[in-house]
Amino acid sequence: xxxxxxxxxxxxxxxxxxxxxxxxxxxxxxxxxxxxxxxxxxxxxxxxxxxxxxxxxxxxxxxxxxxxxxxxxxxxxxxxxxxxxxxxxxxxxxxxxxxxxxxxxxxxxxxxxxxxxxxxxxxxxxxxxxxxxxxxxxxxxxxxxxxxxxxxxxxxxxxxxxxxxxxxxxxxxxxxxxxxxxxxxxxxxxxxxxxxxxxxxxxxxxxxxxxxxxxxxxxxxxxxxxxxxxxxxxxxxxxxxxxxxxxxxxxxxxxxxxxxxxxxxxxxxxxxxxxxxxxxxxxxxxxxxxxxxxxxxxxxxxxxxxxxxxxxxxxxxxxxxxxxxxxxxxxxxxxxxxxxxxxxxxxxxxxxxxxxxxxxxxxxxxxxxxxxxxxxxxxxxxxxxxxxxxxxxxxxxxxxxxxxxxxxxxxxxxxxxxxxxxxxxxxxxxxxxxxxxxxxxxxxxxxxxxxxxxxxxxxxxxxxxxxxxxxxxxxxxxxxxxxxxxx
Amino acid sequence: xxxxxxxxxxxxxxxxxxxxxxxxxxxxxxxxxxxxxxxxxxxxxxxxxxxxxxxxxxxxxxxxxxxxxxxxxxxxxxxxxxxxxxxxxxxxxxx
Numbered sequence: 150x151x152x153x154x155x156x157x158x159x160x161x162x163x164x165x166x167x168x169x170x171x172x173x174x175x176x177x178x179x180x181x182x183x184x185x186x187x188x189x190x191x192x193x194x195x196x197x198x199x200x201x202x203x204x205x206x207x208x209x210x211x212x213x214x215x216x217x218x219x220x221x222x223x224x225x226x227x228x229x230x231x232x233x234x235x236x237x238x239x240x241x242x243x244x245x246x247x248x249x250x251x252x253x254x255x256x257x258x259x260x261x262x263x264x265x266x267x268x269x270x271x272x273x274x275x276x277x278x279x280x281x282x283x284x285x286x287x288x289x290x291x292x293x294x295x296x297x298x299x300x301x302x303x304x305x306x307x308x309x310x311x312x313x314x315x316x317x318x319x320x321x322x323x324x325x326x327x328x329x330x331x332x333x334x335x336x337x338x339x340x341x342x343x344x345x346x347x348x349x350x351x352x353x354x355x356x357x358x359x360x361x362x363x364x365x366x367x368x369x370x371x372x373x374x375x376x377x378x379x380x381x382x383x384x385x386x387x388x389x390x391x392x393x394x395x396x397x398x399x400x401x402x403x404x405x406x407x408x409x410x411x412x413x414x415x416x417x418x419x420x421x422x423x424x425x426x427x428x429x430x431x432x433x434x435x436x437x438x439x440x441x442x443x444x445x446x447x448x449x450x451x452x453x454x455x456x457x458x459x460x461x462x463x464x465x466x467x468x469x470x471x472x473x474x475x476x477x478x479x480x481x482x483x484x485x486x487x488x489x490x491x492x493x494x495x496x497x498x499x500x501x502x503x504x505x506x507x508x509x510x511x512x513x514x515x516x517x518x519x520x521x522x523x524x525x526x527x528x529x530x531x532x533x534x535x536x537x538x539x540x541x542x543x544x545x546x547x548x549x550x551x552x553x554x555x556x557x558x559x560x561x562x563x564x565x566x567x568x569x570x571x572x573x574x575x576x577x578x579x580x581x582x583x584x585x586x587x588x589x590x591x592x593x594x595x596x597x598x599x600x601x602x603x604x605x606x607x608x609x610x611x612x613x614x615x616x617x618x619x620x621x622x623x624x625x626x627x628x629x630x631x632x633x634x635x636x
Numbered sequence: 637x638x639x640x641x642x643x644x645x646x647x648x649x650x651x652x653x654x655x656x657x658x659x660x661x662x663x664x665x666x667x668x669x670x671x672x673x674x675x676x677x678x679x680x681x682x683x684x685x686x687x688x689x690x691x692x693x694x695x696x697x698x699x700x701x702x703x704x705x706x707x708x709x710x711x712x713x714x715x716x717x718x719x720x721x722x723x724x725x726x727x728x729x730x731x
Contacts, residue, residue: 180699180701180705185704193722194709195713200712202706211697212697212699213698213700213701214699216701236689241650245729294729294730300727300728301727301730304723304724434689441696
């Protein structure tokens, strides 16, 4: 699929956006990358700082084996090449929240090489985006600029926490694709358990490279928008930045390669630093650390223990369970939801289960704002409800009401059916009696119907249902009513 | 390799060193002497020799993922020129 349907119309014709993302994902681990200090979010300032993280003289880094394992696991999840030998370099710059005066990173020889992510776009369309590389590096501390008028407060709790920088190829062509990329990457990281993907807490942040060009033309000059912390903001920043660049180019100007910030309040990007002041990081191999050499058998062991990943799960739900690509995509986006679905679907009709999980259940669950594991409707409870539909006790219509009552009361479906007498009436005698009564009360309408006014059928269905409190079995009601009205 | 005054000024700025205009030329001369000294190594033929990453034959030591350190903010801040409410404080930096 080479044709791009996401072109932006400018005054001089269509333009194409070219996007690449660099995502910083915090590695899920107990301790930091090179020290034994804790990584938990929300601790008192500087309470999770070792003298290594504070860069006291003479302190030496010792790498955390689990952080390396997490990076390898992520690489394998991205179907990427694992480099058995990689190296740590120093990236030198000065900033108040970087006590070492350099960040330990991997520049020339990253631990993970080329991989791929499959995006799930609207209408079940898929598209592949290349991963250029993934490397391990240290996070910096946190600066607070709003605590005092003339001071910046620095907390080093985050200093030295392991990050994975995941760099994509410039393969994306629209804000929608960039959003889908972030969501898919986050889903994969969560399945793997290598990053919690929590953008609000800063454990996943994105730098977005944006340029525009005439379709098929040479690549334009790019700008990098730094540190965007939600999928929605990434998409907004791209829309704004692409339009800004097109306006400049169409006005006869040229794009300056620069680093920009996205102002979330105003919805605009603005210059952070231009190329003239571009940082010169003077990378060189960190003399405190030997090359990182991995044992191939160890990597194979991690590979063998990988969980079922979203793409594989989706394929299985489509092939083995007969779900539509859309339903499967929705269900696998969250590992917990997928597991919930599979528990509901076990021994039941897969499509009915999918309809209930994606439809009414999701609506109630999303409204609750709770975690899935705490939500009152468990998989067995939803399963019971579906069983009551399958065995004819409840119509789909009644089942929706029962689910609502289940959410409100915490009771099970059979309890509510008993309590409220919601059992669907399939007894033909009882339905016939009501039909006879309604027909007697509406003799004029019966005559009209028999005279050819077919549309009145719906009126009779409504009246009978109303008289029976919605509990008549719809199929039985239809059949009987047709018979009786026919005379 | 020979450094000119402009390059020395740039390196000084990156290292946050203040060097007077007048001191640039002598500094360049000194740095060039050091570089020339190191460049003598270029005389050795290293074709086919892998880069030496360590002079001792050892592997990178690794640590288990357990919390063994931290929990002493007072020690961390003990040498800080200025601190408030458990934070380091520095002159305001805003981008």
